[in-house]
Amino acid sequence: MKSISCLVTLSLGFLAEQALASCGHGTSLLERNVYTKRDTEGVTKRSVAISTFGYLGTQGPTHWHKLAEKNYACGNGTHQSPIDLNESSATSVRAGKVKIQIPNVESAEFENLGSTIEVVMEGKGGVTTINNKKYDLKQFHFHSPSEHTFNGEHFPLEMHMVHQAADSTISVLAIHFQLCATESTPLLKALKPTLQAISQPGSIAETGPLDFSSLIRKFTSMQLLTYSGSLTTPPCTEGPVFYVASKRFPIDVETYNAIKAIMKFNSRFVQNVAGEKNLLSGL
Amino acid sequence: MKSISCLVTLSLGFLAEQALASCGHGTSLLERNVYTKRDTEGVTKRSVAISTFGYLGTQGPTHWHKLAEKNYACGNGTHQSPIDLNESSATSVRAGKVKIQIPNVESAEFENLGSTIEVVMEGKGGVTTINNKKYDLKQFHFHSPSEHTFNGEHFPLEMHMVHQAADSTISVLAIHFQLCATESTPLLKALKPTLQAISQPGSIAETGPLDFSSLIRKFTSMQLLTYSGSLTTPPCTEGPVFYVASKRFPIDVETYNAIKAIMKFNSRFVQNVAGEKNLLSGL
Numbered sequence: 001m002k003s004i005s006c007l008v009t010l011s012l013g014f015l016a017e018q019a020l021a022s023c024g025h026g027t028s029l030l031e032r033n034v035y036t037k038r039d040t041e042g043v044t045k046r047s048v049a050i051s052t053f054g055y056l057g058t059q060g061p062t063h064w065h066k067l068a069e070k071n072y073a074c075g076n077g078t079h080q081s082p083i084d085l086n087e088s089s090a091t092s093v094r095a096g097k098v099k100i101q102i103p104n105v106e107s108a109e110f111e112n113l114g115s116t117i118e119v120v121m122e123g124k125g126g127v128t129t130i131n132n133k134k135y136d137l138k139q140f141h142f143h144s145p146s147e148h149t150f151n152g153e154h155f156p157l158e159m160h161m162v163h164q165a166a167d168s169t170i171s172v173l174a175i176h177f178q179l180c181a182t183e184s185t186p187l188l189k190a191l192k193p194t195l196q197a198i199s200q201p202g203s204i205a206e207t208g209p210l211d212f213s214s215l216i217r218k219f220t221s222m223q224l225l226t227y228s229g230s231l232t233t234p235p236c237t238e239g240p241v242f243y244v245a246s247k248r249f250p251i252d253v254e255t256y257n258a259i260k261a262i263m264k265f266n267s268r269f270v271q272n273v274a275g276e277k278n279l280l281s282g283l
Numbered sequence: 284m285k286s287i288s289c290l291v292t293l294s295l296g297f298l299a300e301q302a303l304a305s306c307g308h309g310t311s312l313l314e315r316n317v318y319t320k321r322d323t324e325g326v327t328k329r330s331v332a333i334s335t336f337g338y339l340g341t342q343g344p345t346h347w348h349k350l351a352e353k354n355y356a357c358g359n360g361t362h363q364s365p366i367d368l369n370e371s372s373a374t375s376v377r378a379g380k381v382k383i384q385i386p387n388v389e390s391a392e393f394e395n396l397g398s399t400i401e402v403v404m405e406g407k408g409g410v411t412t413i414n415n416k417k418y419d420l421k422q423f424h425f426h427s428p429s430e431h432t433f434n435g436e437h438f439p440l441e442m443h444m445v446h447q448a449a450d451s452t453i454s455v456l457a458i459h460f461q462l463c464a465t466e467s468t469p470l471l472k473a474l475k476p477t478l479q480a481i482s483q484p485g486s487i488a489e490t491g492p493l494d495f496s497s498l499i500r501k502f503t504s505m506q507l508l509t510y511s512g513s514l515t516t517p518p519c520t521e522g523p524v525f526y527v528a529s530k531r532f533p534i535d536v537e538t539y540n541a542i543k544a545i546m547k548f549n550s551r552f553v554q555n556v557a558g559e560k561n562l563l564s565g566l
Contacts, residue, residue: 056367056435056553062345062562075566084339145428145437152339153547154428156439156462179439179462181536253464253536264436269552270339279345283358283566 032111032120034204047202051115053234061268062280064234074236075280080271081229082147085244089273090225098173098243100220102126102137102212110194114201115233116141116266117259119191119210126212128163128173130243135163135171144260145267146176147232148244155248156256158267160232170231170240175219180250187215188255195258215249222247232268315396315403317487330485334398336517344551345563347517357519358563363554364512365430368527372556373508381456381526383503385409385420385495393477397484398516399424399549400542402474402493409495411446411456413526418446418454427543428550429459430515431527438531439539441550443515453514453523458502463533470498471538478541498532505530515551 033049053064053071065075073080083089102121109120118141126137139162146158157177164170177185190210197205223246230238272279316332336347336354348358356363366372385407392403401424409420422445429441440460447453460468473493480488506529513521555562 056432057555057562060553060562062552062566066566145439149339149548151547153544156428179536179540181464253462257462261436264434265432265553269345270343270548272340279340279343280566283345283349283563 032113032118046204048111048113048204050201051113051233053115055115055265055267064236065280067234071234071236073230073238074234076278077230077236077238078272078276078278079229079238079274080236080278081232081240081242082149082268082270083227083229083272083274084149084152084270085225085227086151090227090242090244092246093224093226093243095221095223097130098220098224099129100126100173100212100216101128102216104209104211104213106209107206108210110191110198110205110207112198112201112203112262113141116143117195117198117262118142119207126163128161128171130171133165135165135169138162138164142259142263143232143267144256144263144265147267147270148174148176148242149270150176157251157259172240172242173219174242174244175215176245176248177251177256178248179253179256181253183250184252184255185215185249186211188251188259192255192258195262199262218249219245227274229271229274315394315401329487331394331396331487333484334396334516336398338398338548338550347519348563350517354517354519356513356521357517359561360513360519360521361555361559361561362512362521362557363519363561364515364523364525365432365551365553366510366512366555366557367432367435367553368508368510369434373510373525373527375529376507376509376526378504378506380413381503381507382412383409383456383495383499384411385499387492387494387496389492390489391493393474393481393488393490395481395484395486395545396424399426400478400481400545401425402490411444411454413454416448418448418452421445421447425542425546426515426550427539427546427548430550430553431457431459431525432553433459440534440542455523455525456502457525457527458498459528459531460534460539461531462536462539464536466533467535467538468498468532469494471534471542475538475541478545482545501532502528510557512554512557 035047036044037047038044053067054060065071103125105124111118111120118139120139121137128135141160143158144156146155148158155176155178159175161173187210191207194205194207225244225246226242228241230236231240318330319327320330321327336350337343348354388407394401394403401422403422404420411418424443426441427439429438431441438459438461442458444456470493474490477488477490508527508529509525511524513519514523
């Protein structure tokens with residue numbers, strides 16, 4: 001590897017295309033709209049609608065509750081996510097209490113929503129069982145830097161595996177990644193070859209094979225930290241329960257730099273302790 | 284290196300000691316108070332006062348202006364730092380316009396202020412000349428993740444070299460670091476052996492030799508981005524002029540993880556475009 005590659009930043013731009021059709025899917029709280037479009041050269045391709053919120057200025061987390069009435073909880077909710085995970089803010093769950101079954105897949109849709117990059121897992125048969133209740137894996141996506149902190153420390157990357165049960169309740173399995181010079185997490189490395197194809201907000205590409213087995217084995221063999229919080233993006237709806245891996249998973253430098261170059265910055269600031277006043281309330 | 288080292292976090296705690304004497308120094312806007320104390324075993328040692336602000340909850344950036352009247356600018360100023368650096372927010376300065384002379388030193392005081400880790404350079408003879416005006420290098424310190432973003436992208440670490448002129452005006456030279464598997468920045472690697480000794484907030488240690496030559500050569504050979512902003516910490520005083528390296532410097536995984544384990548999270552959120560309403564004003 002030439003050292004210059006450490007300093008390369010992908011160039012991003014917005015797609016300017018003609019809409020042909022659209023369809024919505026995703027969880028009831030996190031809708032995605034996929035369009036089939038024809039570009040300027042007449043080639044038909046699919047793209048995903050770009051998020052209407054952002055992470056900077058008056059589109060960013062301090063103003064989400066001002067962007068739309070439905071985002072009221074973002075600036076007023078008292079059980080918001082992310083939080084600082086520590087002895088008093090989260091409960092420790094013994095290893096194995098959360099059971100995960102995600103079949104390996106030949107490929108999955110990888111989307112750049114502008115606000116995150118997301119792998120669509122709906123219909124792939126991933127199921128997590130918590131207290132005998134089944135949650136279907138809908139998608140997993142990333143935040144950089146991490147949203148949750150551990151005793152105040154942040155990490156370079158956080159993954160959210162978003163699940164929904166038949167009664168619409170949401171559970172999120174969260175994993176934090178720490179840079180490591182000697183090892184990485186196979187699932188992240190498997191996504192890397194497809195990153196360039198989704199460098200532009202709105203773009204969609206197909207990943208190669210994804211093997212979840214080592215990630216699941218590791219996640220289910222360690223204690224988890226759990227608490228009831230909210231979506232970390234608008235509309236910041238409260239109710240989702242987080243199960244956060246208590247130890248970090250490794251990520252290599254190249255994969256981290258490539259993910260960060262696309263997501264740029266997409267981390268909501270740490271919210272107040274559950275039940276206390278929203279940090280933005282009455283400022 | 285054993286791979287487990289990627290997942291190690293330093294344990295931090297607060298010093299509980301008896302104050303014997305104190306003296307203040309630093310720039311007029313960023314005071315530091317150093318105490319000579321006797322610990323529980325009767326050993327006399329020096330420590331630095333821990334910052335009265337933080338980065339989480341009601342001690343954090345959304346509430347700095349509520350912590351003290353003198354912090355009014357943090358929640359009301361319209362030329363605040365950090366900002367997103369882009370074509371419209373900052374001006375490009377040609378390479379060589381900023382002249383830096385920092386003699387190599389045998390050692391310097393390295394302090395953990397709770398809010399950052401800082402190398403004291405007062406009296407070491409470091410001088411930066413901008414438009415024929417001389418600024419003395421007072422200290423340099425770090426933020427992780429980066430405070431300024433580049434076209435929306437954040438970086439894992441940012442260094443601020445804080446200078447003050449005879450008329451008290453402040454200029455800050457800023458460098459962003461990008462993780463790199465094949466190289467690092469010698470100045471950061473030179474600080475690494477002393478990090479463990481300042482793992483506790485309030486602690487002070489002496490660095491080994493610091494050689495600034497390659498850092499200066501690189502900084503002064505690239506275009507810089509400049510704008511007039513503010514301190515990025517309370518009291519958020521406006522006036523400081525930033526000169527930010529337009530390209531990133533490399534940092535290795537081990538040094539990055541060690542710095543982050545101590546600083547944990549110390550990045551103010553990106554402020555609004557200069558002249559626009561403060562993001563926290565009227566929420």
